[in-house]
Amino acid sequence: MTFKKFIKTVTFIEILKGMALTLSRFFSRSVTIQYPDERRPIAPGFRGQHALAKHPQTGEAKCVGCGLCATICPSQCIHVFREKGKVSRYEIEVLRCIYCGFCVEACPYGAVVLTENYEYSDYSKENLYMTKEKLLSNWDKYMPGNKGEEYFKRFWRPMSGDFETPSQQPMFRGKRS
Amino acid sequence: MDQVEKIFETRELNVNMGPQHPATHGVLRLVLDLDGETVVNVTPYVGYLHRGIEKLGESLSYFQALPLTDRMDYVSAMSNNIGYVVAVEKLFGIEAPERAKFIRTMVGEMSRISNHLLWLATHALDIGAMTVFLYCFREREWILELFEKICGARLTVTYPRIGGVRNDITQEFLESLWKFTEEFPSRILEYETLIDQNRMWLKRTIGIGVISAEEAVNWGLTGPTLRGSGVPYDVRKFTPYDAYDRVEFDVPVGTEGDTYDRYRCRMIEMRQSNNIVRQCIEKLPPGPIMADAPKFTLHPKDAMFPITHPTKEHAFYIDEKVCKGCGMCLRACPVKAITGEKKKPHKIDQAICLQCANCLAVCKFKALKIVPGGKGLSEDKLKELAQAPLPEEITKAKEHLVEHFTFIKRGPRAPEGDLYVATEVPKGELGFYFVSDGSGKPYRMRVRAPSFIHAGVLPRLCVGHLVADVIANIGTIDIVLGECDR
Ligand code: SF4
Ligand code: SF4
Ligand code: SF4
Ligand code: SF4
Numbered sequence: 001m002t003f004k005k006f007i008k009t010v011t012f013i014e015i016l017k018g019m020a021l022t023l024s025r026f027f028s029r030s031v032t033i034q035y036p037d038e039r040r041p042i043a044p045g046f047r048g049q050h051a052l053a054k055h056p057q058t059g060e061a062k063c064v065g066c067g068l069c070a071t072i073c074p075s076q077c078i079h080v081f082r083e084k085g086k087v088s089r090y091e092i093e094v095l096r097c098i099y100c101g102f103c104v105e106a107c108p109y110g111a112v113v114l115t116e117n118y119e120y121s122d123y124s125k126e127n128l129y130m131t132k133e134k135l136l137s138n139w140d141k142y143m144p145g146n147k148g149e150e151y152f153k154r155f156w157r158p159m160s161g162d163f164e165t166p167s168q169q170p171m172f173r174g175k176r177s
Numbered sequence: 178m179d180q181v182e183k184i185f186e187t188r189e190l191n192v193n194m195g196p197q198h199p200a201t202h203g204v205l206r207l208v209l210d211l212d213g214e215t216v217v218n219v220t221p222y223v224g225y226l227h228r229g230i231e232k233l234g235e236s237l238s239y240f241q242a243l244p245l246t247d248r249m250d251y252v253s254a255m256s257n258n259i260g261y262v263v264a265v266e267k268l269f270g271i272e273a274p275e276r277a278k279f280i281r282t283m284v285g286e287m288s289r290i291s292n293h294l295l296w297l298a299t300h301a302l303d304i305g306a307m308t309v310f311l312y313c314f315r316e317r318e319w320i321l322e323l324f325e326k327i328c329g330a331r332l333t334v335t336y337p338r339i340g341g342v343r344n345d346i347t348q349e350f351l352e353s354l355w356k357f358t359e360e361f362p363s364r365i366l367e368y369e370t371l372i373d374q375n376r377m378w379l380k381r382t383i384g385i386g387v388i389s390a391e392e393a394v395n396w397g398l399t400g401p402t403l404r405g406s407g408v409p410y411d412v413r414k415f416t417p418y419d420a421y422d423r424v425e426f427d428v429p430v431g432t433e434g435d436t437y438d439r440y441r442c443r444m445i446e447m448r449q450s451n452n453i454v455r456q457c458i459e460k461l462p463p464g465p466i467m468a469d470a471p472k473f474t475l476h477p478k479d480a481m482f483p484i485t486h487p488t489k490e491h492a493f494y495i496d497e498k499v500c501k502g503c504g505m506c507l508r509a510c511p512v513k514a515i516t517g518e519k520k521k522p523h524k525i526d527q528a529i530c531l532q533c534a535n536c537l538a539v540c541k542f543k544a545l546k547i548v549p550g551g552k553g554l555s556e557d558k559l560k561e562l563a564q565a566p567l568p569e570e571i572t573k574a575k576e577h578l579v580e581h582f583t584f585i586k587r588g589p590r591a592p593e594g595d596l597y598v599a600t601e602v603p604k605g606e607l608g609f610y611f612v613s614d615g616s617g618k619p620y621r622m623r624v625r626a627p628s629f630i631h632a633g634v635l636p637r638l639c640v641g642h643l644v645a646d647v648i649a650n651i652g653t654i655d656i657v658l659g660e661c662d663r
Binding site (some may be wrong): 013014017018021022023025029040042043045046047055056057062064065066067072073074080082083084085086087098099100101102105106108109110113149154155156157158159160161162163165166169170171172 | 184230237240241242243244245246247248277308315318322325326328329330333335338341343344345346347348350353355367370371372373374375376458459461463464465466467469474475476477478479480481487511512514528531532533534535577578581582585586
């Protein structure tokens with residue numbers, strides 16, 4: 001054992017260093033969020049519970065019932081029922097959904113979206129079985145004003161712009177600090 | 178005397194560790210044979226988290242199966258996604274555009290950092306260092322928030338797509354990521370201050386789980402678990418995919434092949450990843466983010482607007498003169514609005530029709546016509562309007578719409594054949610092996626999961642050591658049971 005090593009061993013220098021670090025953290029700002037009282041901001045485009053989009057003018061569901069969302073859904077949790085020229089039932093089993101967002105991408109009519117709602121735990125399964133009415137009310141609740149339009153513009157992909165070079169593309173603009 | 182021996186007979190103690198043991202990183206069950214404190218034999222049992230992902234992949238189209246890979250290694254879902262799309266792209270013979278490649282490299286390295294952070298956190302916690310655990314999660318949270326900014330999900334991201342990525346990154350994201358890369362090296366120093374020279378950490382890791390380079394190769398180890406033994410094998414270097422051939426990075430290797438060396442490798446790898454992310458941000462080229470391969474990617478939504486926009490009130494009409502009565506549309510119609518006998522012209526009942534375009538997508542004889550603004554018109558009027566030539570934008574939109582419907586219903590068709598593509602995920606070499614019969618779904622999908630192979634080496638590492646070292650060994654091979662059991 002060299003002298004240096006000996007000093008290190010008897011002075012507990014590395015442990016003291018670690019302790020100094022934790023002590024300094026003791027006085028810094030806390031990073032913990034006290035969840036039910038505080039909530040972290042949700043990024044736009046969050047893939048939470050579904051909503052059925054409403055027609056901006058008529059206020060009716062945009063869904064025409066083509067069933068593409070039900071076809072693409074990897075967990076097969078969307079059920080679309082139609083009768084005589086209208087969509088009679090549109091149901092999503094929330095408990096089976098994996099929030100991949102493929103239904104949004106598959107729908108050519110822009111009729112289904114994912115909202116920012118992630119707090120939908122419940123005691124009964126019925127409440128977690130989304131019917132057309134519930135999905136439509138979700139639209140009013142979580143996509144008020146032109147938020148829905150914004151959602152489609154940014155997160156309903158791909159658009160033609162993704163296949164070519166748009167003029168205003170995010171780029172790194174040099175170091176700044 | 179015999180009887181005394183019988184009463185005081187010593188035999189090995191059989192202990193079940195897991196599947197609910199918090200230190201087994203999931204639901205790994207180890208049956209330990211103990212002689213006092215020494216491990217005599219270890220038998221790992223896997224499969225408690227088996228969801229049949231390989232089999233599921235065979236019943237889903239190539240496009241649909243992507244979210245399954247999120248659920249394999251949920252700790253680094255992004256890397257698994259990238260591994261899958263890189264493999265499928267090779268199968269299809271398409272190439273993602275430059276910008277998408279750089280974005281994928283960037284997020285892949287972010288996921289490597291977040292994986293190693295979680296590994297360090299839990300490994301340190303298992304061995305007894307609580308503070309590191311908390312500090313690591315602080316930074317991991319930062320990365321997950323960045324993931325949420327680009328794709329709307331923190332853990333199961335489903336961000337890359339076959340032929341590119343889901344959506345472009347934003348300026349805000351780029352800047353906050355740059356800030357992260359500036360800050361992160363100092364955070365790594367913090368972890369090192371806490372454990373790197375800590376005598377307890379050294380005692381628990383040095384000389385534990387030693388495996389020589391030759392043996393490690395023979396066991397099929399990959400990733401940092403292999404590199405800790407001094408073998409500089411890294412898929413990113415050997416067969417570069419995405420943008421790895423355009424960024425500079427070193428592959429850290431250990432010398433002893435013990436737990437401490439593997440820990441050092443991963444710490445250096447985090448620094449290297451941080452560097453790669455920085456290079457990707459700097460070099461990020463302008464350009465498209467989706468490949469121009471209409472057969473293998475989703476079609477642009479706005480190109481379909483002339484037909485699908487909610488303000489458009491089109492009607493669908495079958496031209497009697499052209500219709501061959503093949504019945505395809507009849508089967509595709511979800512409301513049975515189409516009637517007709519075989520080989521005779523079919524007819525759409527406009528009162529029932531949803532205007533959903535399903536029939537349009539299946540008619541091979543171009544008998545199905547769109548009548549712009551024809552909703553609610555009488556049959557005769559429709560017949561008259563259907564003869565008029567369509568405006569060009571609608572013709573174009575129709576092509577896109579038909580391809581979109583076919584893509585969703587049938588999946589992108591792969592050429593026949595089979596191939597194996599490996600990518601470097603944080604845990605090691607993740608390989609996808611596809612056998613394709615030319616349809617939209619793989620005939621066989623096989624996943625070479627590094628965790629599964631690493632779990633197999635546990636008996637070799639643990640036998641002869643103390644029972645407390647089993648925990649250190651489980652940590653050091655970095656397994657996630659979601660990927661191991663698939
Ligand atoms: S998000 Fe995915 S799993 Fe959920 S309903 Fe849509 S397609 Fe299905
Ligand atoms: S939500 Fe969209 S994809 Fe699903 S049935 Fe309605 S229109 Fe079709
Ligand atoms: S548009 Fe849809 S509902 Fe109308 S006939 Fe065609 S498939 Fe049936
Ligand atoms: S698919 Fe076309 S050709 Fe066949 S019955 Fe329908 S309209 Fe006629």
